Amino acid sequence: MSRGYFITFEGLDGSGKTTQLRRLAAWLEAEGHTVVTLRQPGGTALGDRVRSILLDSRSEATLGPIAPLAEMALMFADRAQAIHEIILPALDAGTIVLCDRYTDSSEAYQGAGRELGSERILAMHRSVCDNLQPDLTLLLLPSLESSLYRARRRNQRATQQKGTDENRFEREGDTFYRRIYTAYEAIAARDPHRVATIRDDASIEQIGERIREIVASRLPAQAARA
Ligand code: TMP
Numbered sequence: 630m631s632r633g634y635f636i637t638f639e640g641l642d643g644s645g646k647t648t649q650l651r652r653l654a655a656w657l658e659a660e661g662h663t664v665v666t667l668r669q670p671g672g673t674a675l676g677d678r679v680r681s682i683l684l685d686s687r688s689e690a691t692l693g694p695i696a697p698l699a700e701m702a703l704m705f706a707d708r709a710q711a712i713h714e715i716i717l718p719a720l721d722a723g724t725i726v727l728c729d730r731y732t733d734s735s736e737a738y739q740g741a742g743r744e745l746g747s748e749r750i751l752a753m754h755r756s757v758c759d760n761l762q763p764d765l766t767l768l769l770l771p772s773l774e775s776s777l778y779r780a781r782r783r784n785q786r787a788t789q790q791k792g793t794d795e796n797r798f799e800r801e802g803d804t805f806y807r808r809i810y811t812a813y814e815a816i817a818a819r820d821p822h823r824v825a826t827i828r829d830d831a832s833i834e835q836i837g838e839r840i841r842e843i844v845a846s847r848l849p850a851q852a853a854r855a
Contacts, residue, residue: 633720634848635761637731639824640769641809642799643780645833649769650729652837653844657725665719668729670707673714679707686797697743701750704735705757712758725848731763733816733824738798741812742805765847766824767840768817773810775830777803 638646
């Protein structure tokens with residue numbers, strides 16, 4: 630059975646990963662590849678429910694404070710559903726899958742940010758995700774300050790314009806994000822073959838170009854074309 634290629638995007642909120650994922654998807658499609666994109670949490674009907682519980686800062690007004698372990702387990706419930714419903718079928722069909730966040734986010738946010746520890750996250754990944762690893766992870770790691778500034782500005786705008794509120798994480802303080810930043814650096818150092826780190830605060834175009842070079846050099850010749 631032909632197998633596709635699994636790429637994840639990682640980084641802090643406001644690192645520009647979602648923009649870059651969209652640009653890469655458009656480029657790959659223009660090159661004739663079949664591409665499936667999704668984000669975590671979300672992407673499936675179950676995942677969208679999980680997303681609204683976990684990200685909406687108003688959730689806790691009705692549900693009460695969400696325990697860190699419950700938060701972690703919900704992230705993995707979302708991921709297990711996405712793997713079953715979208716990721717594995719797409720890879721089995723030879724498709725390129727681009728996923729906006731994956732288990733590295735759980736390791737960085739719940740493992741380090743919430744201080745649950747990496748080992749607990751990695752054990753959960755082995756058991757709930759059958760240890761399914763991306764072929765390539767693009768980690769966007771511009772400076773912590775510029776990421777936080779962009780994320781908070783974007784959230785304020787979204788809340789004012791659309792009434793949507795996805796800032797349960799963004800309201801965390803700088804120390805929380807410093808732990809996440811350090812955890813991402815540790816993941817990249819531990820797994821240099823999988824994780825390509827882009828540290829620049831360069832322009833969207835320049836970073837896009839760099840990402841295309843990395844992907845073009847790594848994509849197997851057999852990756853499906855439409
Ligand atoms: P985003 O879709 O804008 O990247 O937001 C998703 C938020 O959820 C972001 O603040 C990171 C957080 N998150 C975790 O804490 N753990 C996870 O496993 C995932 C996938 C996301």
